Amino acid sequence: MTxxxxxxxxxxxxxxxxxxxxxxxxxxxGDAVETAIQVIEDDPSLTxxxxxxxxxxxxxxQLDGAYMNGxxxxxxxxxxxxxxxxxxxxxxxxxKERVNNFLVGTGAEAYADQHGLARKNMLTSGAKTAWQKRxxxxxxxxxxxxxxxxxTVGMIALDARGHxxxxxxxxxxxxKHAGRVGDSPQPGNGFYADSAVGAAAATGLGEDLMKRPxxxxxxxxxxxxxxxxxxxxxxxxxxxxxxxxxxxxxxxFSYIALDHQGNFGVATNVEFQYAVFSDRxxxxxxxxxxxxxxHVTITPA
Amino acid sequence: MTxxxxxxxxxxxxxxxxxxxxxxxxxxxGDAVETAIQVIEDDPSLTxxxxxxxxxxxxxxQLDGAYMNGxxxxxxxxxxxxxxxxxxxxxxxxxKERVNNFLVGTGAEAYADQHGLARKNMLTSGAKTAWQKRxxxxxxxxxxxxxxxxxTVGMIALDARGHxxxxxxxxxxxxKHAGRVGDSPQPGNGFYADSAVGAAAATGLGEDLMKRPxxxxxxxxxxxxxxxxxxxxxxxxxxxxxxxxxxxxxxxFSYIALDHQGNFGVATNVEFQYAVFSDRxxxxxxxxxxxxxxHVTITPA
Numbered sequence: 001m002t003x004x005x006x007x008x009x010x011x012x013x014x015x016x017x018x019x020x021x022x023x024x025x026x027x028x029x030g031d032a033v034e035t036a037i038q039v040i041e042d043d044p045s046l047t048x049x050x051x052x053x054x055x056x057x058x059x060x061x062q063l064d065g066a067y068m069n070g071x072x073x074x075x076x077x078x079x080x081x082x083x084x085x086x087x088x089x090x091x092x093x094x095x096k097e098r099v100n101n102f103l104v105g106t107g108a109e110a111y112a113d114q115h116g117l118a119r120k121n122m123l124t125s126g127a128k129t130a131w132q133k134r135x136x137x138x139x140x141x142x143x144x145x146x147x148x149x150x151x152t153v154g155m156i157a158l159d160a161r162g163h164x165x166x167x168x169x170x171x172x173x174x175x176k177h178a179g180r181v182g183d184s185p186q187p188g189n190g191f192y193a194d195s196a197v198g199a200a201a202a203t204g205l206g207e208d209l210m211k212r213p214x215x216x217x218x219x220x221x222x223x224x225x226x227x228x229x230x231x232x233x234x235x236x237x238x239x240x241x242x243x244x245x246x247x248x249x250x251x252x253f254s255y256i257a258l259d260h261q262g263n264f265g266v267a268t269n270v271e272f273q274y275a276v277f278s279d280r281x282x283x284x285x286x287x288x289x290x291x292x293x294x295h296v297t298i299t300p301a
Numbered sequence: 302m303t304x305x306x307x308x309x310x311x312x313x314x315x316x317x318x319x320x321x322x323x324x325x326x327x328x329x330x331g332d333a334v335e336t337a338i339q340v341i342e343d344d345p346s347l348t349x350x351x352x353x354x355x356x357x358x359x360x361x362x363q364l365d366g367a368y369m370n371g372x373x374x375x376x377x378x379x380x381x382x383x384x385x386x387x388x389x390x391x392x393x394x395x396x397k398e399r400v401n402n403f404l405v406g407t408g409a410e411a412y413a414d415q416h417g418l419a420r421k422n423m424l425t426s427g428a429k430t431a432w433q434k435r436x437x438x439x440x441x442x443x444x445x446x447x448x449x450x451x452x453t454v455g456m457i458a459l460d461a462r463g464h465x466x467x468x469x470x471x472x473x474x475x476x477k478h479a480g481r482v483g484d485s486p487q488p489g490n491g492f493y494a495d496s497a498v499g500a501a502a503a504t505g506l507g508e509d510l511m512k513r514p515x516x517x518x519x520x521x522x523x524x525x526x527x528x529x530x531x532x533x534x535x536x537x538x539x540x541x542x543x544x545x546x547x548x549x550x551x552x553x554f555s556y557i558a559l560d561h562q563g564n565f566g567v568a569t570n571v572e573f574q575y576a577v578f579s580d581r582x583x584x585x586x587x588x589x590x591x592x593x594x595x596h597v598t599i600t601p602a
Contacts, residue, residue: 071547072547073512073544077482079380079405080406097508099481099506099508100474100478101511103478104480104482105480107478107480108480176401177401177408179407179408180401186490187490187513188489188490188514188517189487189514211374212488212517213489213490213514213517216517217517243374246374
């Protein structure tokens, strides 16, 4: 049976490697997504996700994440949560509720406490040092540039029983305004999944990614019969051109996708690495380079 | 020149009447949307929006809202904000930022304070009484049913210069979990606008509405040349059927839309009133009744 997984950025490789054993042993796509993302969340050396994520302008680490079940469209999402060890575990738990699926701030933290999820001070000394350094730079007249460290981890898994699940987890923009929410917890914008079709996940500048729900659009084009890579090229680059023309600026856009037959796709307007694994391919990294022709060039990384 | 406006529920009529003067006097779609929604936000007799909105399970009124500029796709959104007099004014202000466009909780409230927006205790004595009554019922073994008072006000305006703007404002589900976010602040799900095409807005059970970004899909189908009503019928009812089949339950779904030529559309699976106004039609209410044939029957209300 076909099973497959894809994740954003080079950091995804360690998560995909861990989850590969789950999928190969007839594990569920949901367990694969949660396991893979937790590896990233737990790694203090990664500055854009979970523990070690860079803080907001007030020095607080505020985390966003989401989980979607492609069988029944149930979604769980959190934004602006502090000191919750695994935002993806919290999002997955919320996806089982009939209502109150998307919680923010202290309300989300209370739910985590009520359900026995682990709490943890997510600010590492390294992240604190980076924040203090930036504060000094800003105090000396340096421009406040929040465009760093916004690398969301997105993971999509297809298991041998045909279930597709997608998850995201991020600390968002370094030096973001308190309470800022990006695309990652927003269905359609940061992620989308339909087990009969496929799934997509996004990373980049959330404020631009949320201007059109491209993850949904990619899945929708695939549902109309378009191959996964063609669907991504059409959805992503058409909108990048339109946004440039209509708003005069375009942030970083990178998307991964997986169809229900285990085929991968990627679209990006910046150099972008991603990790894949399937019953046919051992876990490995690829590098996608955007071309001028609205296609990417893909090479082993 | 053509100008037009549409808003959700009977409560929208007073807002549309106020904004009609703005649009007729060559005012902007943005001013029309903000003016119309503020009339609803300020009315203490309306229990699902702004002042007088019903509180969450902790007795706090937490408000969501959003604003989208159909020219450049800029979005402003807030969720879980307390004691901000006009969520739509806050969302519209956020839509002007390059980043940090979507803020939640205390971060959103801090932004409102920093920008001089009015604060106000949004809990009325009537809403407090309703909450206390529900607490007693729950304490006596009554089931906690949060399915009340989730009538979001959504407003779409097209001005004589061809600009389209959409806005939403809501207190969300009565007795919702603290920090719960619905569809209303989520682009694609709660609203979407493209001045070259049209716009749509949603109201109903947010947790189901966010399972597919139908507002975006409606606009996308219109961009492909489909008339507004046909686009709504195709997007909304197809998904309602799919959700019933895949998840076994479907909440309330109601959508309004307006195309760039001033034509209105509506789709709903419950009895639903909405208000319209244009250069050809004086402000008035209509009643949409869902049929079994995936079309609505529309009569003057």
